[in-house]
Amino acid sequence: xxxxxxxxxxxxxxxxxxxxxxxxxxxxxxxxxxxxxxxxxxxxxxxxxxxxxxxxxxxxxxxxxxxxxxxxxxxxxxxxxxxxxxxxxxxxxxxxxxxxxxxx
Amino acid sequence: xxxxxxxxxxxxxxxxxxxxxxxxxxxxxxxxxxxxxxxxxxxxxxxxxxxxxxxxxxxxxxxxxxxxxxxxxxxxxxxxxxxxxxxxxxxxxxxxxxxxxxxxxxxxxx
Amino acid sequence: xxxxxxxxxxxxxxxxxxxxxxxxxxxxxxxxxxxxxxxxxxxxxxxxxxxxxxxxxxxxxxxxxxxxxxxxxxxxxxxxxxxxxxxxxxxxxxxxxxxxxxxxxxxxxxxxxxxxxxxxxxxxxxxxxxxxxxxxxxxxxxxxxxxxxxxxxxxxxxxxxxxxxxxxxxxxxxxxxxxxxxxxxxxxxxxxxxxxxxxxxxxxxxxxxxxxxxxxxxxxxxxxxxxxxxxxxxxxxxxxxxxxxxxxxxxxxxxxxxxxxxxxxxxxxxxxxxxxxxxxxxxxxxxxxxxxxxxxxxxxxxxxxxxxxxxxxxxxxxxxxxxxxxxxxxxxxxxxxxxxxxxxxxxxxxxxxxxxxxxxxxxxxxxxxxxxxxxxxxxxxxxxxxxxxxxxxxxxxxxxxxxxxxxxxxxxxxxxxxxxxxxxxxxxxxxxxxxxxxxxxxxxxxxxxxxxxxxxxxxxxxxxxxxxxxxxxxxxxxxxxxxxxxxxxxxxxxxxxxxxxxxxxxxxxxxxxxxxxxxxxxxxxxxxxxxxxxxxx
Numbered sequence: 001x002x003x004x005x006x007x008x009x010x011x012x013x014x015x016x017x018x019x020x021x022x023x024x025x026x027x028x029x030x031x032x033x034x035x036x037x038x039x040x041x042x043x044x045x046x047x048x049x050x051x052x053x054x055x056x057x058x059x060x061x062x063x064x065x066x067x068x069x070x071x072x073x074x075x076x077x078x079x080x081x082x083x084x085x086x087x088x089x090x091x092x093x094x095x096x097x098x099x100x101x102x103x104x
Numbered sequence: 105x106x107x108x109x110x111x112x113x114x115x116x117x118x119x120x121x122x123x124x125x126x127x128x129x130x131x132x133x134x135x136x137x138x139x140x141x142x143x144x145x146x147x148x149x150x151x152x153x154x155x156x157x158x159x160x161x162x163x164x165x166x167x168x169x170x171x172x173x174x175x176x177x178x179x180x181x182x183x184x185x186x187x188x189x190x191x192x193x194x195x196x197x198x199x200x201x202x203x204x205x206x207x208x209x210x211x212x213x214x
Numbered sequence: 215x216x217x218x219x220x221x222x223x224x225x226x227x228x229x230x231x232x233x234x235x236x237x238x239x240x241x242x243x244x245x246x247x248x249x250x251x252x253x254x255x256x257x258x259x260x261x262x263x264x265x266x267x268x269x270x271x272x273x274x275x276x277x278x279x280x281x282x283x284x285x286x287x288x289x290x291x292x293x294x295x296x297x298x299x300x301x302x303x304x305x306x307x308x309x310x311x312x313x314x315x316x317x318x319x320x321x322x323x324x325x326x327x328x329x330x331x332x333x334x335x336x337x338x339x340x341x342x343x344x345x346x347x348x349x350x351x352x353x354x355x356x357x358x359x360x361x362x363x364x365x366x367x368x369x370x371x372x373x374x375x376x377x378x379x380x381x382x383x384x385x386x387x388x389x390x391x392x393x394x395x396x397x398x399x400x401x402x403x404x405x406x407x408x409x410x411x412x413x414x415x416x417x418x419x420x421x422x423x424x425x426x427x428x429x430x431x432x433x434x435x436x437x438x439x440x441x442x443x444x445x446x447x448x449x450x451x452x453x454x455x456x457x458x459x460x461x462x463x464x465x466x467x468x469x470x471x472x473x474x475x476x477x478x479x480x481x482x483x484x485x486x487x488x489x490x491x492x493x494x495x496x497x498x499x500x501x502x503x504x505x506x507x508x509x510x511x512x513x514x515x516x517x518x519x520x521x522x523x524x525x526x527x528x529x530x531x532x533x534x535x536x537x538x539x540x541x542x543x544x545x546x547x548x549x550x551x552x553x554x555x556x557x558x559x560x561x562x563x564x565x566x567x568x569x570x571x572x573x574x575x576x577x578x579x580x581x582x583x584x585x586x587x588x589x590x591x592x593x594x595x596x597x598x599x600x601x602x603x604x605x606x607x608x609x610x611x612x613x614x615x616x617x618x619x620x621x622x623x624x625x626x627x628x629x630x631x632x633x634x635x636x637x638x639x640x641x642x643x644x645x646x647x648x649x650x651x652x653x654x655x656x657x658x659x660x661x662x663x664x665x666x667x668x669x670x671x672x673x674x675x676x677x678x679x680x681x682x683x684x685x686x687x688x689x690x691x692x693x694x695x696x697x698x699x700x701x702x703x704x705x706x707x708x709x710x711x712x713x714x715x716x717x718x719x720x721x722x723x724x725x726x727x728x729x730x731x732x733x734x735x736x737x738x739x740x741x742x743x744x745x746x747x748x749x750x751x
Contacts, residue, residue: 001361002360003360003361007687008260008274008384008683008720012357012359014359036354037358037359045344045429050132056430058344059362060345060347060350062347062351063249063350063353064197064249065163065166065167065331066166067130068130068167078198082350083248083249085250122338125338126340127336129341135336164469166467167331170333170334171336184480184482185482186480189478189487194301194473196469197248197299202314203314203316204316
């Protein structure tokens with residue numbers, strides 16, 4: 001999904017490649033890009049499942065206004081992934097309602 | 105001053121095929137629930153918000169406000185501009201309560 | 215509590231312009247923005263802007279953003295990022311959240327420049343991952359460098375829908391279709407034309423009725439709508455798509471003005487609820503100003519001027535500039551703004567469907583409005599688009615609507631092209647002046663509506679110079695098909711030359727040879743080797 005060559009944009013100014021985890025599994029992304037972009041680039045589309053209907057949600061506005069893309073980041077729920085820069089070792093978890101899925 | 109015209113639907117509530125459609129994405133409120141709220145006596149965006157929580161979720165109505173206003177406008181036969189709006193309130197963005205509390209005079213440096 | 219003379223909320227085009235204007239006049243200014251990068255939505259805009267030289271026309275949006283940032287820095291404006299303004303209280307106190315705390319500030323004056331949010335529409339399956347705002351797609355591909363999807367359905371044919379669709383093609387996505395419930399294309403005809411000729415189909419009087427898929431979009435169902443915009447049963451058509459982009463307008467973000475206690479009114483022409491403002495952008499609360507999309511939906515160039523106007527007013531009221539200086543500035547900015555707010559797409563014409571002719575009296579192309587491209591008969595009504603009688607290359611200008619734009623007349627060193635003093639006028643071509651074939655007009659046209667055409671370049675061939683902003687760039691000698699304005703294959707074609715230069719700013723010009731008689735209809739090149747850069751239909 002990453003754009004390697006673009007007719008207009010010379011350089012997407014990415015940080016260094018780093019590791020983070022999604023629900024415990026290792027993932028790669030670039031430092032400073034949004035968590036949402038890093039997930040999208042890896043083909044992850046579902047960020048959370050809603051409280052009432054347990055329906056999947058993903059990126060919707062990508063500029064921090066709709067709050068649909070929230071996930072549990074480093075243990076904090078409801079974090080807008082489109083506004084959160086990716087950092088080395090970050091723990092990203094799919095949000096079920098307001099919490100990550102309980103283990104076991 | 106905001107003028108609120110109070111009118112009520114003249115016909116009894118009748119279900120529509122797409123009543124199950126989600127309108128408020130944050131609180132998962134459907135079109136049917138909002139339509140029913142109008143027949144229950146809710147006449148403005150703020151009343152629907154308090155009654156159903158539509159527009160009261162994380163995004164504070166930034167996504168659904170226009171859609172709810174559209175439903176109110178159709179059900180009540182009012183122009184869109186007379187269905188009221190969600191009052192802009194603090195905090196305008198989601199903020200962790202702990203951060204919100206850390207407020208006293210700590211603005212050195214910037 | 216720290217005090218600033220001016221606090222600006224939002225580091226987009228309006229906010230940064232206001233801050234720079236105020237700081238240059240001596241005010242102490244801080245700008246808060248909730249994003250990690252400044253510039254608002256300007257850095258997502260990779261197309262060349264419209265307007266005149268004074269509006270930085272034909273400069274790409276993100277370059278305008280870079281200039282704006284540089285100017286703000288040079289003026290000594292302090293920009294605080296990742297800082298969300300949470301509320302405005304009495305006595306112009308502002309709560310701002312950043313760095314894990316909420317801090318209070320006091321301002322002598324405030325500029326609210328919080329921009330807009332995208333309007334949405336609800337339909338079955340609209341909560342599925344893969345349904346997103348057109349702006350979200352733009353952020354992903356143009357800022358983050360990640361494609362939003364592979365196959366896109368665009369809902370909405372206003373300028374946002376059209377511009378983002380073209381950028382999706384540039385990012386290597388396939389745009390399956392553009393649908394709009396309105397019977398007429400809402401955005402500039404030139405934006406629609408550059409999509410149509412690549413083969414993107416337009417479905418007017420259609421809407422999306424369902425996004426299908428279990429945990430993400432796998433296809434979308436569209437249907438025709440009746441005159442009251444209700445889907446007509448039996449007209450459904452399923453389109454393979456993994457992404458549905460919604461571009462059905464913007465709403466001003468007036469929450470902070472509302473929260474501050476500014477008088478608000480619902481003005482459909484401005485896109486929704488906006489604070490009531492004076493001609494200088496001052497709200498009902500003295501010292502609180504509102505500029506840019508938050509004050510009414512327009513575009514970035516107008517937002518920048520509005521920002522300057524309210525900053526000049528603030529500077530005047532705090533004694534940084536005298537009345538005479540203020541009058542001069544206000545007059546100059548007002549004039550510049552009025553040039554942008556002219557033509558058939560001007561804010562005061564929003565929603566009008568009764569415009570049938572250009573200001574020059576030429577009939578508007580019905581095909582352009584209903585299908586997204588100009589038919590061959592209709593194009594001939596426009597003198598600048600008529601094929602020339604003489605030999606040699608000459609500009610053919612397929613600019614058929616009055617929009618505020620004039621870079622073409624600046625681009626031609628020979629003076630072949632003239633727009634005149636009113637920048638919404640259609641350009642005219644002076645047939646007596648010699649076109650040198652330099653291609654600068656082709657590259658300068660923000661709407662990509664200028665072609666160089668030689669009907670008969672010898673050996674039974676015609677030659678067309680066309681703007682091309684896709685990768686891979688064809689090599690000279692590349693064979694393929696010439697497409698007409700609707701994107702249909704017309705005839706075989708050969709690229710004989712590829713022109714590019716720094717002055718053309720990444721708009722290459724392909725010199726395409728076609729059989730004689732085809733040069734008046736061939737408007738795009740599709741390579742035969744399958745390495746098709748841009749994939750419409």
